[in-house]
Amino acid sequence: MESSSRLSVIQKTLAHIILLVIGLFFLSPFLWMVSTSLKANSELFNWPPKWIPSTLVWSNYPDAINYIPFFKYLSNSLLIAGLATAAVLLSCPLVAYSLARIPWKGSKPLFGATLIVMMMPYQVTMIPIFITFKNIGWVGSNIPLWLPALFGVPFYIFLLRQFFMGLPKELEDAARIDGASELRIYSRIMLPLCKPALLTIALFQFMGSWKDYQGPLIYLSDESQYTLMLGMQAFKSQHSAEWQLMMATLVMITFPIMVLYFLVQKAFIRGITFTGIK
């Protein structure tokens, strides 16, 4: 907000204290999750609760993995997230390139339609899409969870279009005069230039599919098909007293996301700010 010279020592200390308290509010649920995941079941209900377990029960982790078919759920989740991400990377930049860089009559109305669709609540289309997939016979498989992404996701098309618009116009003009085909301009010039934007939408889609609950809830019925999120919900509703095992599973579900976040932090933040501003 303002340069450091204007903040007195007292103000700085005050800011630190406030941030520390708020930071702890945001952090303590995680710490409590980790702490619980290492407690013996008998210690869960001790009063007063202790942050550091009297004995660290590491075996909660292998127990949790065996309690639910963890690796089965994990591979189901990864497969869906991977396919959806690949689908999005195939379709969305292609469409965005057409909307942003190829001068043709349909690009403006199509972009308008994209914006309208972005505002539409998911529930309005949910039931007919379900019925269609049901009639084809794909309900109970993971196809409905990634196939639509092959046909473009409005939000990502919008993001990528904004990104393409920002690139200098001379890029493809020169190539077009040299007689390069559109496909070549797209794949050799444009795609390499929008790597950061592609990374952003890949991350968004992967995280979105990984965290998705409503889609799998509607389409997957057989337990062998469950994703981790459905599996966790089943775990919670069936064995809700085994807090230490649930927490151990949650640690295993949430920590990979955090590691991923730290690895690609810059792209992540850029992506989020990009969505909000222009």
Added chain:
Amino acid sequence: MADIGTTAATSSATIVNKRNKKATKFERKLALYGLLFASPWILGLLAFNVYPLLASAYYSFTTYSILEPGKFVGFDNYATLFKDDIFWKSISNTLYYTFIFVPLSIVQGVALAMLLNLRIKGQGIYRTLLFIPSLVPEIATVIIWLWLLNPQFGLVNFWLDKIGISGPPWIGSETWSKPSLILMSLWGTGQAVVIYLAGLQDVPQDYYDAAHVDGANGWQRMRTITLPLLTPVIFFNMIMGMIGALQNFVLPYTLTNGQGTPANSMMFYVMYLYTNGFAYLKMGYASAMAWILFIIVVVLTTVIFATQKRWVHYQGRE
């Protein structure tokens, strides 16, 4: 030699002519490529948006269920909905949540972004701490907070106990269930903070310098510079937050195992829609609910857009 001039003239004319032809041919080729590149999305738009939108409007006038084709019943579904107590309950729950959560999340987001924008040491760590909960899947948020808010053994009531407050039963109680849900939701709003923060960083330092010369204090600078310049971002977050809040589903659904307990105090609009469509298989009825939601979203968005002129300041608008 005399014809050279004429030949030159005719040849230049053919060149111009050719160029025009070439240009239109080129343009036509480009248009074809434009269409070709956009074709997946044109198909997607039709198959996954336009058709389902129309189909759900049609279904909303029928008794369609997965088991039977259903018959046309006109406005019966809508009429039944208006007499359905749980429908009204779910609307009031959803509006309660939306009108409390969205303003709170804006205040929290702006305040946190301002704190995180101060130039003090360790900002990177604070930013990460506040952002990370927004990466956590909802089902994880639900389980963690269920344990934290456990009335007997939870950490929150332990802390409240320590400062002499006897903690409420949280999600077990009709009065406290929605506030508990709002608390959980606020924990995960780190993404909005990042957007506000970017908005703050766009505010030119000159404005503050000028205000400083004029002797404005911190509070005045915030009211007259920071907040007005942040209004476009607040506006964006308000719209997105509202649309998201009206569609609130996963948190209350997983929290109550789809029951909306206690006493339907956690039965949110989309939960009831889902229950009708996929548990009772009343897909016509659920489609009518979906269309009512669509209309509510459009109306509220239009209202917010209409107020835009009065309070949103766009910088450098030409």
